[in-house]
Amino acid sequence: SPYLLQEQFLHKSTVLVLQENKDASMGVILNLPTSDVFSLQINNDTNADFVVRYGGPSSFTEAIDDLAKSGFGTVETIDHGDEPMIWLHCAAGLKFLRTGKPLLAGDENGVWTCTTEQVRQAIDFGFAAVDDFMLVKGLCLWEKEAGSGGIQGQVMEGNLEMVPPE
Secondary structure, three states, X not given: OHHHOOOHHHXXXXXXXXXXXXXXXXXXXXXXXXXXXXXXXXXXXXXXXXXXXXOOOEOHHHHHHHHHHOOOOOOEOOOOOOOOEEEEEOOHHHHHOOOOEEOOOOOXXXXXXXXXXXXXXXXXXXXXXXHHEEEEEOEEEEEEEOOEEHHHHHHHOOOOOOOOOO
């Protein structure tokens, strides 16, 4: 795999594809926690600490407009930094309570995105735990040339493989 030497962060990574269009594929790595912690005040005397995950080397700032046009969920800038981070969850109870919205419009069973305030309220009211959420910073972009390439091109070349959605 070319990722062993050039882009080691992709070796044995799980990537969630956010957008696929004629120009590029966009996704976030889900299984690379960083040493950064985001502390969220839940109520007057409780904080919840979330490990910030490394989503990839590209910035959400560069991609927010494209994501918005594709029906992608909420991307917000967390207070203590200038780089937007995204909250993700896949908890059935939170989906039932309509905490956030589907990552892909109409995909009620898939991954959802939400705001910091929604995370705070879900934990404060006892509907969720810290482990129900992921906080991701950065993303991966695979550009396409003449309609080919992108993440699908990486799969076809054997550099990446698809895993079952479950």
